[in-house]
Amino acid sequence: xxALTQPASVSGSPGQSITISCTGTSSDVxxxxxxxxxxxxxxxxxxxxxxxxxxxxxxxxxxxxGSKSGNTASLTISGLQAEDEADYYCCSYTSSSTxxxxxxxxxxTVL
Amino acid sequence: QLQLQESxxxxxxxxxxxxxxxxxxxxxxxxxAYSWSWIRQPxxxxxxWIGYIYDSGSTYYNPSLKSRVTISVDRSKNQVSLKLSSVxxxxxxxxxxxxxxxxxxxxxxxxxxxxxxxxx
Numbered sequence: 001x002x003a004l005t006q007p008a009s010v011s012g013s014p015g016q017s018i019t020i021s022c023t024g025t026s027s028d029v030x031x032x033x034x035x036x037x038x039x040x041x042x043x044x045x046x047x048x049x050x051x052x053x054x055x056x057x058x059x060x061x062x063x064x065x066g067s068k069s070g071n072t073a074s075l076t077i078s079g080l081q082a083e084d085e086a087d088y089y090c091c092s093y094t095s096s097s098t099x100x101x102x103x104x105x106x107x108x109t110v111l
Numbered sequence: 112q113l114q115l116q117e118s119x120x121x122x123x124x125x126x127x128x129x130x131x132x133x134x135x136x137x138x139x140x141x142x143x144a145y146s147w148s149w150i151r152q153p154x155x156x157x158x159x160w161i162g163y164i165y166d167s168g169s170t171y172y173n174p175s176l177k178s179r180v181t182i183s184v185d186r187s188k189n190q191v192s193l194k195l196s197s198v199x200x201x202x203x204x205x206x207x208x209x210x211x212x213x214x215x216x217x218x219x220x221x222x223x224x225x226x227x228x229x230x231x
Contacts, residue, residue, distance in 0.1 A: 034216035038158075045207060045224050046158065051217035089158055093216045097174045100160040100216075 003028065003101025004090055011109040017078040020106045022090030023071060028101055030071035034093035037066060037075045041086045049088075050075060077108070085110045113137045113145075115208050115222035119193075123229045129195040132185075133208030133222055140189050141166045146211045147191040148218060149182060151204040159204075163211060164191065198229045 005023040012018040022029065022037075029035055035053045038046035048057050050066035053073060063078045073092070077084050090103035119131035133147065140147060148163040162172035164182040172180045181194040191208055205226050209218035 032216070036217035038218075045221040046218075047221070048217060048219050051215070051219075057219065091158075091217070098160070099171060099173070102158040102160065105157045 003094065003096075003098065004092060004103035006088075006090060006103040006106045008104070009107045009109065011111055012077075012080045013111045014080055014082065016080050017076060018080060018108065020075045020077075020088055020090075020108070022073040022075070022092075022103045024073070024092055024094075024101070025071055027096055028092040028094035029068065029073050031095060032093050033068070035066065035068060035073040036091045037064075038089045038091065039084075039086050040089065046089060080110055082110050084108060113210055113220040115210065115220055117206060117208055117222045117225040119206075119225060119227070121225070121227060123198050123227065125199050125229060125231055126197055127229075129193070129198050129202065129206075129227055129229075131193045131206055131208075131225060131227070133191040133193075135189050135191065135210075140184055140191060141186050144213055146213065147182070147184070148209045148211055149191075149193045150207045150209055150218070151202075152207070152224075153201075153204045161193070161195075161206075198227075200229050203227065203229050 033053045037050040040046045053068045054066040114136045116134045146163045146165045149161040164170045179196045183192045205224040207224045208222045210220045
């Protein structure tokens with residue numbers, strides 16, 4: 001059972017914006033600004049897209065943005081493109097003994 | 112830029128010990144700049160953090176696996192190793208190694224992953 005809750009799927013048309021939520025607790029998302037997001041294409045390794053809630057690594061498109069409110073973090077993809085179709089996972093540092101918890105994953109479909 | 116590559120036993124029988132290595136290039140595992148994590152993903156499922164090791168050798172494991180896991184480093188080979196004992200079918204997964212920069216809380220570089228299947 002995943003530590004963080006994400007919607008199973010989100011879809012949008014090319015050019016639209018979509019938002020993926022990641023709900024945790026006051027022990028993880030709500031207490032630390034250490035939420036990261038990973039993109040995973042089929043058969044590939046996860047790729048870091050956002051770290052520390054809203055920071056983008058060098059080379060990641062500015063169409064990807066992150067935010068947080070309370071116990072819920074969000075990843076927004078604007079100007080949706082076919083190449084954005086993938087699974088997305090959130091991750092948070094946690095005060096529990098697990099240290100790092102991942103979300104259940106969200107499949108993004110570009111219609 | 113770091114590059115990580117996993118290798119090791121691909122097919123195991125229940126009760127055997129899983130043994131994987133992660134070869135690191137583009138940087139030294141002894142630099143003190145990173146800790147080294149193992150993360151796994153059962154087929155069709157999500158990600159699970161297994162544990163990490165610092166270049167000092169100190170380790171931290173996910174409590175759900177702690178009794179069966181050992182992570183170590185081989186500085187001479189610039190490699191990180193994972194051993195998981197008494198495997199069952201539930202340990203079938205793609206196993207990834209990933210780097211965690213010191214003072215940071217995200218996994219920035221990942222290996223391509225290696226599939227380990229447990230079947231009698």
